[in-house]
Amino acid sequence: MTALRTLRADLAAAAPQMYDDLAELVGVESPSSDVHALARCADVVAALGARSLGAAPERIVIGDRPHLRWRFGAAPARVVLVGHYDTVWPLGTLARWPFAIDGDRATGPGVVDMKGGLVVLFHALAAIGDLDGVTVLVNADEELGSPTSTALIEDTARGAAGALVLEGSSHGRLKTARKGIAHYSVRITGRASHAGNAPHRGVNAGVELAHQVLRIAALGDPGRGTTVTPTNSVAGTTSNTVPAAARLSVDVRSFEQAELQRVDAALRGLTPVLPGAQVDVEPGPARPALPASASAELFALAQRLFEELTGAPAVGEAVGGGSDGNLTAGVGVRTLDGLGAIGGNAHAEGEWIQLSSLPERAALVGALAARIGRER
Template structure:
């Protein structure tokens, strides 16, 4: 009988907290807004160096349409676990001047520390310790993408490609404010409605014009009515632009619309409603752009992995995690959308993502790293081809099989 490796407990990772904070400080100190490809490439080089140290191998550097992504495929066997991260942030270069890196009273601050550079450090630290403890990481893939914050236009296909055939996708986005795991995420759709009317002098002959502003006013109400609060579906008209001068009937305008839905059926219902919009004013022309960006991460997609996380937490002496459904989407929506079991929110715990108060609680980092390590080890041991239970059941491996 094979002896079970000793669990990597929170205490093991507590000893590594200074090193984790040093790595996080290095990543936060290199600002990586999604749109600044040069700045992002510099950040990717730092992640590559940290990852090479942790994983014992350099990553593949995948540049798609100028955007840098990093991929480590460990071992030569079938892909079994995808650890999914992104290192782009919403913060422009220069934000560090206003929100400098700091660690005060157990609270880390700095742009991107929570969303989601803290998750990258947690994942690499967890995998490094698994390697050091003798766990065979054959079948683990680590993917760090570069455009999540802008809808993953160059990485969505890559993410789906890496997830197919895996037993589990572990998404190291930030946890809920109380540390809960994100077992459900709304799907996101993004639209732009363009209206073409006809210009005319607003004082001399307004009746000869077709007002894009008036047409948009009618469309805003029709679009907002597609929401269904009872189903958790939000349809939010956001940015609106129309006209060019104050004395001209506006000939063109555009409206952006943000849609969030808990189920694919609701997402498709709204999509059909958006495509059924018709002009209200005679002669006005509508053009709809956009559509579904990310499918929902439905709770059923994460149920097995969440149960496994509860078992791992109990074994490690961690508080039982709570399941949380959130409105924001992530790259985990893509993997759940193709039917791969996906658990999100395994990254750092804090609050204030995308806001000036973004922060990470240092006391949560050791337990989070231990949970990630335990999940990876358990899924690998339970996957087909091992002596553990079939990963479909997502139970912890039997005693003596090396899981835990």
């Protein structure tokens, strides 16, 4: 039996403990917006990591949010494993939708995004034993765009030979490319007036908003995979007043950094259509693209290892959603994403994972972590 198949057998034997650990993690709610809930979940993640890795983490609190980091060996790391424990689910969700197992399927809030990935991460490293050069970073605000942890992720990953991101996987596919993301807030200032007695004296921010929505939507380029999506908007205060103000959120995504820069320049250059209106554009959270070139070498390594582990080919995909893998790739680190549990319905009712995928994915992650930085 090869070392890889021994690794897989060891992790298959650990499957019952993996299921117990998953139940424990999902059983502690951790919505991104609740710092007290995050602190409670951080304690559980830290304890699981300590049991698995034989060491307690650094607890790095930024803006009241506790991020956890384990470092083995001198910096920079040989390989960085990245995960998050915050979820999109509000407190109280467990009361109506508790963690449950039905055959090979487990459901519960955050089970695939990404508490299952944390179970894979810790068991993978526990199984390989030799952690020299390994760093683990688990953050508390990925679902918000990692506003407090971006610099921490970039500084931790910088100089590493590779980064493995434990986001969930649809149909077992690895994430080989992700679109870059940029968010904007467009604020429109008009002038209020009575809608019945003097509408002509007003400057209708709602009408200006309509003009700008059409302009903004036209900035997308489907042929290049660039999407520019006006999302939530609001205008006005009462039904009989010309709106004095309006606001619009814009979501921009592209695989090409040059496209993100093109759209950024166009948004910043927006001018009003109505006389007397004012348009201000404020950039928000952003992540660079994770290009296929950043994952190519690690994906090739994963294909070889997966073939030996399972006898089946590994499949990759490019996706529009972002992750912290965008950040590690953005600082020049080879990055492979989608290494967490296989499942689906992330961010939606009925979120689930395939339990039998946990030991299989852990074997792949462990094999990668053992080899990255040592390939030659």
